[in-house]
Amino acid sequence: MGLFMMSTRCCDEVAMRTLKIALIGFFLITLNMLMPIQIGHAAVEVQELYQARVSVENQTANERNDALKTAFTNTLLKVSGDDAVLRHESVQLALQNVRNFVVQYGYQQDGEQLLLWVQFDQPQIDRVIQQANSGVWSSRRPELLFWIVAEDENLERRILGSGDDWPVIKELISAAETRGLPVKLPLLDLNDSMSLSVVDLWARFEDRITFASSRYDADGVVVARLYQADSAISDDDWMLDWTMQLGGMRWRGEVTAMQPEQLGNMLVADVTQQLSQRFRIGSNAAMAGTWRIKVRELTEFMDVLYAEKLLLELPSVSRVQLIQYGEHEAEFELFIQTDAAQIMQAIDLSKPFTPVNPERRSEFEMPVYRWSQS
Structure with missing residues (x-):
């Protein structure tokens, strides 16, 4: 009877833990787009990464075509931070068909200056950068x-x-x-x-x-x-x-x-x-797979939300899943399209994630971070 009761109690504990994780996962999905990131003084979130504004003299087709090429090269530089991509054959070829990368464009007036505003297609821009043997620098x-x-x-x-x-x-x-x-x-x-x-x-x-x-x-x-x-x-x-x-x-x-x-x-x-x-991250299909990390000192529910959101924003991270959470420690599984070492470098840039024993980390050992917003 005693063994039966112990087994039942263990099952109850497992069930409660499973329910807890499921509830957190539900709120992560529900609130993901509703809650802004509040991470103190960590690195700045750069807005309009795939947009560009270029000054033009007029709205003629020739002027617009030249401006689109300038906007395209500026966007590649902004997304990758790498001047070398502009010299790559794939980029030179893309410059001949810039319109294929444009989602929308329009004209804006800034004082006396006329500007051409362009929104480029993010997946296509990322693909060109990766074809140029470079990578995407996180926003x-x-x-x-x-x-x-x-x-x-x-x-x-x-x-x-x-x-x-x-x-x-x-x-x-x-x-x-x-x-x-x-x-x-x-x-x-x-x-x-x-x-x-x-x-x-x-x-x-x-x-x-x-x-x-x-x-x-x-x-x-x-x-x-x-x-x-x-x-x-x-x-x-x-x-x-x-x-x-x-x-x-x-x-x-x-x-x-x-x-x-x-x-x-x-x-x-x-x-x-x-x-x-x-800090830029390239895509490598041969290295695609899953990768896990632990984050400690997540004392509040909102900390779990922010941590998950930051991880999901990393380039070449297609999905983030909370595996378990308890005693202020969470384990996340990341679905990545690149080398895990590159993801670690990008995480190190974000102040809330402080590596624990970084000198002992390797691709075979699960990285452990301490969460801090101070």
């Missing part, structure tokens, strides 16, 4: 704070901020919008002047830069120095070198140009190329 991208110190012809240096009308700043903002890179520029108010000096930036004193940057709550920091190039090492007149810090990762690079304003566009292109190379 959730790190927001970067740009500290730029410029040295003019008289060797005088100054920090450039959001209120400056220098052409290099205008080009930086325009290029960032085109490429879907969330950026911030310092206010250069009294707080900044008390925290950071031109010397601190030029010498890249990391502790001072980190302290001054903390008020902007950005995901990463770029420090760039603009100056006249040495004719012995460059044929161009101007040079810009940069460093970028994003979490524990570091990048550096340099670009040159004949005119200083060109360096704003080139800086953004260089930065996005480095970032997307790490």
Whole structure:
């Protein structure tokens, strides 16, 4: 009798757990499109990833056809972050038939400027990028704070901020919008002047830069120095070198140009190329399958919703299923079309997912993350 009661109790527990998972799954489906993501200060969700706006002189067919090609190339750059795709044969072929990729288009008036607005077909854009041996960069991208110190012809240096009308700043903002890179520029108010000096930036004193940057709550920091190039090492007149810090990762690079304003566009292109190379995800049918992860410290029901939603937004993830949930820990199964290692890199970019023992992770071991919205 005692054994029978124990067995019944176990069955009841299993039934309750199954019911609990089923209920959570039901609410995930029901509320998935109703609840917005609230993830604190994680990477920014880039909107209109498959849309583009291009300035035009008029609404003639020739002008429209040229603008559609420009919008197409800009969209490929924004989605992939990879300049190399534009040189691929598949993209050159697609440029001859741009209209096949267009969902809709129209004209918009921005002050005195006429714009052609284009919406492209997402699956087709993704397919062209994958055919070009590249990948899709998730719409959730790190927001970067740009500290730029410029040295003019008289060797005088100054920090450039959001209120400056220098052409290099205008080009930086325009290029960032085109490429879907969330950026911030310092206010250069009294707080900044008390925290950071031109010397601190030029010498890249990391502790001072980190302290001054903390008020902007950005995901990463770029420090760039603009100056006249040495004719012995460059044929161009101007040079810009940069460093970028994003979490524990570091990048550096340099670009040159004949005119200083060109360096704003080139800086953004260089930065996005480095970032997307790490975080974009390609599709690989040979590696398609299922992959599981655990997420701990999901203390509230809404946390489960947000976690599931973030995972589903990753490129090459076609479906996410909650396998089990209990004691503030959830196990998710992801249906993926690429290498699991690429998915892990993309998850690492999102602040709510903190890897547990990342140095021990492998494709044969289920990754474990800690959920945190702080």
